[in-house]
Amino acid sequence: MQASLDQIDKKILAELQRNARLSHQELSERVGLTPTPCARRIRNLEKTGIIAGYSANIDEASVGFAFSVFVSVRLDHQVDDRLLNFEREITLMPEVIDCWLMTGNRDYMLRLAVADLNEFERFLAGRLTKVEGVASIESSIPIRRVKQQMARLV
Numbered sequence: 001m002q003a004s005l006d007q008i009d010k011k012i013l014a015e016l017q018r019n020a021r022l023s024h025q026e027l028s029e030r031v032g033l034t035p036t037p038c039a040r041r042i043r044n045l046e047k048t049g050i051i052a053g054y055s056a057n058i059d060e061a062s063v064g065f066a067f068s069v070f071v072s073v074r075l076d077h078q079v080d081d082r083l084l085n086f087e088r089e090i091t092l093m094p095e096v097i098d099c100w101l102m103t104g105n106r107d108y109m110l111r112l113a114v115a116d117l118n119e120f121e122r123f124l125a126g127r128l129t130k131v132e133g134v135a136s137i138e139s140s141i142p143i144r145r146v147k148q149q150m151a152r153l154v
Contacts (some may be wrong), residue, residue: 065113072106
């Protein structure tokens with residue numbers, strides 16, 4: 001079910017995406033409200049799950065993981081047990097930052113964050129290829145990120 005957001009809610013969300021550490025006073029000034037109704041709106045956005053949480057946006061390269069790799073995986077059978085097993089195994093792999101169940105000719109798309117090509121090779125040969133049911137793997141190495149945003153609001 002899609003939530004009904006007015007322009008003020010969207011402004012609040014956009015400001016919090018830019019800087020979730022804004023005080024209620026600063027945020028209310030930026031969106032044109034007084035602090036109390038602004039805080040009430042934030043609580044409502046949290047309660048309804050539109051704001052799912054708060055976190056720091058970490059630069060992966062700064063913490064030693066400058067090498068991203070996109071990996072598509074095809075399983076030998078698309079049955080519940082295979083899917084559940086693969087997903088359970090993937091959740092235990094810290095190198096996997098994102099994992100998506102896909103339509104099309106591949107079953108999963110992963111984004112990895114690793115230190116370098118050697119770590120990727122060790123991950124690929126030592127872990128991913130050993131997951132039961134993996135039939136084929138195709139990897140792509142990005143050259144540069146063109147766009148990044150937290151969530152779409154408009």
